[in-house]
Amino acid sequence: MNAPTEAALKKRQGRPLVALVGNPNTGKSTLFNRLTGLRQHIANYPGITVEKKSGLLRVGGIEMDLLDLPGSYSLTAVSDDERVVMDVLGGRRGLQRPDLLVFVLDATNLKRNLLLVSQCAELGIPALIALNQCDAAKRNGIRIDVELLAKRLGVPVVETIATRGNGLGELKQAIVSALDAPSTLPKIHWPDCITHGCSLLRASFHDAGSSDLTQAEALRVLFDSDSVFTCGASDKARVKRLLDILHREIRESGLNPGSAEAVIHYRHLESLLDGVVEASGPIARSHDSIDALLLNRVWGTLIFLGVMYVVFQSLYSWARPLMDFIDIGTSATQEVIRPLLSATPALQSLVCDGIIAGVGGVLIFLPQILILFFFIALLEDTGYMARAAFLVDKLFSWCGLNGRSFVPLLSSYACAIPGVMATRTLSDPKARLTTILMAPFMSCSARLPVYILLIGTFIEPIYGPFVAGAVLFVMHFVGLALALPLAWVLNKFFLKIKTQPFILEMPDYRVPTLRNIFQRMWERGREFVLRAGTVILAFSILIWSLLYFPRDHEVKEKAAQSFLAEAAVNHSPAEIQSALENPESDISTALTHHIDSIYIEQSYLGRFGKAVQPVFDPAGFDWKITIGVLSSFAAREVIIATMGIIYNLGADVDEGSYDLRSVLKKEKWTSGPREGQPVYTLPVVLGIMVFFALCMQCGATVAIIARELSWRWATFSFFGMTALAWLSAVVIYQVSMLL
Amino acid sequence: MKRTLDSLKVGSRSEIEEIASDCDRANRMATLGFIPGRIVKVTRLAPLGDPISVEVDGQEISLRRSEAHIIQVKNIAE
Numbered sequence: 001m002n003a004p005t006e007a008a009l010k011k012r013q014g015r016p017l018v019a020l021v022g023n024p025n026t027g028k029s030t031l032f033n034r035l036t037g038l039r040q041h042i043a044n045y046p047g048i049t050v051e052k053k054s055g056l057l058r059v060g061g062i063e064m065d066l067l068d069l070p071g072s073y074s075l076t077a078v079s080d081d082e083r084v085v086m087d088v089l090g091g092r093r094g095l096q097r098p099d100l101l102v103f104v105l106d107a108t109n110l111k112r113n114l115l116l117v118s119q120c121a122e123l124g125i126p127a128l129i130a131l132n133q134c135d136a137a138k139r140n141g142i143r144i145d146v147e148l149l150a151k152r153l154g155v156p157v158v159e160t161i162a163t164r165g166n167g168l169g170e171l172k173q174a175i176v177s178a179l180d181a182p183s184t185l186p187k188i189h190w191p192d193c194i195t196h197g198c199s200l201l202r203a204s205f206h207d208a209g210s211s212d213l214t215q216a217e218a219l220r221v222l223f224d225s226d227s228v229f230t231c232g233a234s235d236k237a238r239v240k241r242l243l244d245i246l247h248r249e250i251r252e253s254g255l256n257p258g259s260a261e262a263v264i265h266y267r268h269l270e271s272l273l274d275g276v277v278e279a280s281g282p283i284a285r286s287h288d289s290i291d292a293l294l295l296n297r298v299w300g301t302l303i304f305l306g307v308m309y310v311v312f313q314s315l316y317s318w319a320r321p322l323m324d325f326i327d328i329g330t331s332a333t334q335e336v337i338r339p340l341l342s343a344t345p346a347l348q349s350l351v352c353d354g355i356i357a358g359v360g361g362v363l364i365f366l367p368q369i370l371i372l373f374f375f376i377a378l379l380e381d382t383g384y385m386a387r388a389a390f391l392v393d394k395l396f397s398w399c400g401l402n403g404r405s406f407v408p409l410l411s412s413y414a415c416a417i418p419g420v421m422a423t424r425t426l427s428d429p430k431a432r433l434t435t436i437l438m439a440p441f442m443s444c445s446a447r448l449p450v451y452i453l454l455i456g457t458f459i460e461p462i463y464g465p466f467v468a469g470a471v472l473f474v475m476h477f478v479g480l481a482l483a484l485p486l487a488w489v490l491n492k493f494f495l496k497i498k499t500q501p502f503i504l505e506m507p508d509y510r511v512p513t514l515r516n517i518f519q520r521m522w523e524r525g526r527e528f529v530l531r532a533g534t535v536i537l538a539f540s541i542l543i544w545s546l547l548y549f550p551r552d553h554e555v556k557e558k559a560a561q562s563f564l565a566e567a568a569v570n571h572s573p574a575e576i577q578s579a580l581e582n583p584e585s586d587i588s589t590a591l592t593h594h595i596d597s598i599y600i601e602q603s604y605l606g607r608f609g610k611a612v613q614p615v616f617d618p619a620g621f622d623w624k625i626t627i628g629v630l631s632s633f634a635a636r637e638v639i640i641a642t643m644g645i646i647y648n649l650g651a652d653v654d655e656g657s658y659d660l661r662s663v664l665k666k667e668k669w670t671s672g673p674r675e676g677q678p679v680y681t682l683p684v685v686l687g688i689m690v691f692f693a694l695c696m697q698c699g700a701t702v703a704i705i706a707r708e709l710s711w712r713w714a715t716f717s718f719f720g721m722t723a724l725a726w727l728s729a730v731v732i733y734q735v736s737m738l739l
Numbered sequence: 740m741k742r743t744l745d746s747l748k749v750g751s752r753s754e755i756e757e758i759a760s761d762c763d764r765a766n767r768m769a770t771l772g773f774i775p776g777r778i779v780k781v782t783r784l785a786p787l788g789d790p791i792s793v794e795v796d797g798q799e800i801s802l803r804r805s806e807a808h809i810i811q812v813k814n815i816a817e
Contacts, residue, residue, distance in 0.1 A: 076767060111772075256758065259768075262769030390790060390801045393785060394785060500767075501768065501802065502802070502806070503767075503771060504802075
């Protein structure tokens, strides 16, 4: 590095901003990871769900901010998510305008990759080109005259192979030199009708008092139907009328306004690339023979099912030992801490049952998240993900989802948290939103204990194992069966976002690098713990406090008295006395369980449960079920422990517990019109299961949806699903009462 | 009657004549390389018949039939 460059750059105000720009699948993110290492920061652009990845790039003594812009094929900005690139490049909406653009181009498909470059030339920002995947281009028999390309484009061109880290040093040096001695791309020559159209549009925006358009933005208004910039105009009707006239002019000059922009750019690029790119004979793509197998109607489908089976098994079964390990670690920590705080019971419970349990409740998701992102990175990097999406797209296209929704929805069968995070692979904002909203409907593994408890207690003994198995099977599809039509309704009538065409590039098959895979896992794991984790922890502490407080000593005294009075009927005072001295005795344990049960009944959540029981009454739920349902809003599996406490069995019950099952069978209504009748009748049991199938009883999912979309959508999803679950439980109960 | 890309059989080649200009996806499709004069070849169908996979300007792209429908073709060799 030469000294003047360094000095000149240090003199600048703040760190220079360098943005990586390029099509999807060019290796842009790999290059970004290579350049910044782990010094990355992931956030969202304000107001939208597009990920903003930035990091620190250090070359010698110079520090720069590196921004990884979302991959896109063109500057087309029809949705809010798409306009990000234009907003950053134009320095709009308070975003910093980059000092240098580094275009990452796929050398195997140079012409199409250059279209975005050609569009960006209009912005006049200094640029340089990283010609990536040069190795693949050579293998495909494509020769590129790099010097000639640099000469024609007027900016430096550096060859790189991001996956192997080749050319990184040269690229870093080129970035520093380009900041020091910037060069810009030559602007395209537009036909008169287009230049004229742009000036009319800019004048019209100016006159109407809308914010002034740049030339690049005027081109978007002219060529994108319903550009976000048109929608931002103060007098939309006037802009539309003007556009009609301008489009007619374009048509009269012999161009199709729908394709004119691309046609003119490609014409320009074809002459620019003349003599630069040389393909030896017909392009021999390495993936044709593999695709013949992997996309085959029969074999392709079978291989797809096999791959997805492995992904699902790894989430559902193989993550189990790791999750058990975290579970054991959590209880062990609780056991170590509990005696240390025995002097202050409230603090003891806060630390052990609130904080430690909450942290454990966050970490428990990590194994599944890491495993899923291992597979996602693997599938994406090898190039299989696009094929998988191609194979199954038809299953989802009718309801507004697409082929890329498959992996997130499948993962949600293990757990909705990694499932929702996996929707990052969907580039269409509308399909992504819909997929996220549908993910919590998939029957996650936390619902299973509830199904097993209820089916094992009430269905298997009466109807036999065959019906029990069938019911369990059906329960796994209740959510899916409702979710897809709901997605259709949502898309058809409510979502006002435009659908993007579902276009998939079939990238070359590549050998993935471990480095990239682990970086993806690390990124997602860290993000989950830091961002969603804190909210999940707050949720679990909130639910803990609602179940713990108020803790009047009087309540305990009264509970103990009434318990002992009952015990005195069957036992002599001496028996009771000696039993109470031994904390392990049946009577002592029963007393503790009884007190816990009264406490939970008296807690804020317990009182709330009793108060809102009338709401659940049409579904046949008594107050105990209601409290169980409410307590499981932190996490579904909590209901088993809550029921254990409410039914005087203590929190240490599980879905196979014989005691819990026999208590449930005996439970009867103690008051009201149904007094003396059993609480758990078949309609109630089915109602509870369907309620659990459809309800968003998972604070962690709410938190992750808020993180991925917004609190508004998280709230919508929470109340929408709860209402649907309630309605379904009521319908089941009421209809079966009529029969 | 105008033929459109979605009506072609696997293996057939044709020349892109025009993109339906009144369609809001026209610009997007053109940007990807579907522009008049280029040769487009249908390479594959998904197992469920949709989407289709086509080759245009040396790249393989998958698109839904509804998108292929806006691309008018001529000089078809089936």
